[in-house]
Amino acid sequence: MKFGIVVNEGPYQHQASDSAYQFARAALAAGHEIFRVFFYHDGVNNGTRLTVPPQDDRNIVERWSELATENELDLVLCVAAAQRRGLLDEGEAQRNGKDADNIAPGFRISGLGQLIEAAVQSDRLVTFGD
Amino acid sequence: MSEEGTIKKLMYVNRKAPYGTIYALESLEVVLIGAAFDQDVCLAFLDDGVFQLTEGQNTDGIGMKNFSKTYTALGDYEVTRIYVERESLEARGLSETDLQELTYEDEDDDWAEKPSLHIVGSDELAQLMAEQDVVFSF
Structure with missing residues (x-):
C-alpha cells in the first residue's frame, strides 16, 4: 500500500512525530511505500538541523534525516508554516534577507499543494497530531 | 506514476476554536490551496470548531488577524458543502442563527445563490466521514 503521512506537531513537545516515525519505519519494513511525509503546523520544527537534544535522548530530527537517506523518503515542510x-x-x-538557514538533510521546503497531492496519490493519508 | 484526473472525496474536519491555536487558520489555507486541485471537497465543523463560523467575530482586543470573512468566500473556491454538527452547536449554546451566512452560486442552476451550510447530527456526520476517501484533520 502507498501511504501519505502528515505530521502536525513539533518534536519532543508532542508524541506525533515519534509515532509518525515509528509508523513510517514499520510500514517500510512491511514492504509498503511512503509517497511523502508532509510536515505542517508546528510539525515543521521537525526539520531544523539546529536541535541539540540531551545525549541520552533520541534525536528526532536526525532520525528523520537518516530514514529519508536510507529509503529515499520525501520529507516536505510546508513553506508558509515554515x-x-x-x-x-x-x-x-x-529571498527574505535572513542571515541563516536551518533545514536538516533530507528535508525540503515546498507548498501546500504537496499535501493535497499526497492525499490524492496515496492509498491512505495518515495524520499524526492533536 | 502520475494519476491526473483522479478525483477523490476530501473532507476537511475542523475541531478547534479559531484563535486559541493556529489550526483553524492553517486549515483554511489548505482548503484555499486545495481548491486548485479540482477534487470533491467538503468541510466539517465540530467540537470547538463550530466557533470558527460564528458571526460578528472581533479580534481588536487580541491583536490577531480576523480571518472569519474568508469563510464567506469559500463559495468562490467551489466549496459548496459545509457541515456543522448540531450536537456541538447545542453543547455550546449556539444555533444556526449565530453563524455566518455561507452561500455559493450554483453554475448548474443559472448561478442561483444557495446555502452551503448544513446543520447535521453526529450520526449523519459519521456517515459522511465514512464516505470520504481522505479526511484532513485540523
Missing part, C-alpha cells in the same frame, strides 16, 4: 516559525532553506533565507 516561514512563520523560522524554518528556512538557503533560497528562502536569501
Whole structure:
C-alpha cells in the first residue's frame, strides 16, 4: 500500500512525530511505500538541523534525516508554516534577507499543494497530531 | 506514476476554536490551496470548531488577524458543502442563527445563490466521514 503521512506537531513537545516515525519505519519494513511525509503546523520544527537534544535522548530530527537517506523518503515542510516559525532553506533565507538557514538533510521546503497531492496519490493519508 | 484526473472525496474536519491555536487558520489555507486541485471537497465543523463560523467575530482586543470573512468566500473556491454538527452547536449554546451566512452560486442552476451550510447530527456526520476517501484533520 502507498501511504501519505502528515505530521502536525513539533518534536519532543508532542508524541506525533515519534509515532509518525515509528509508523513510517514499520510500514517500510512491511514492504509498503511512503509517497511523502508532509510536515505542517508546528510539525515543521521537525526539520531544523539546529536541535541539540540531551545525549541520552533520541534525536528526532536526525532520525528523520537518516530514514529519508536510507529509503529515499520525501520529507516536505510546508513553506508558509515554515516561514512563520523560522524554518528556512538557503533560497528562502536569501529571498527574505535572513542571515541563516536551518533545514536538516533530507528535508525540503515546498507548498501546500504537496499535501493535497499526497492525499490524492496515496492509498491512505495518515495524520499524526492533536 | 502520475494519476491526473483522479478525483477523490476530501473532507476537511475542523475541531478547534479559531484563535486559541493556529489550526483553524492553517486549515483554511489548505482548503484555499486545495481548491486548485479540482477534487470533491467538503468541510466539517465540530467540537470547538463550530466557533470558527460564528458571526460578528472581533479580534481588536487580541491583536490577531480576523480571518472569519474568508469563510464567506469559500463559495468562490467551489466549496459548496459545509457541515456543522448540531450536537456541538447545542453543547455550546449556539444555533444556526449565530453563524455566518455561507452561500455559493450554483453554475448548474443559472448561478442561483444557495446555502452551503448544513446543520447535521453526529450520526449523519459519521456517515459522511465514512464516505470520504481522505479526511484532513485540523
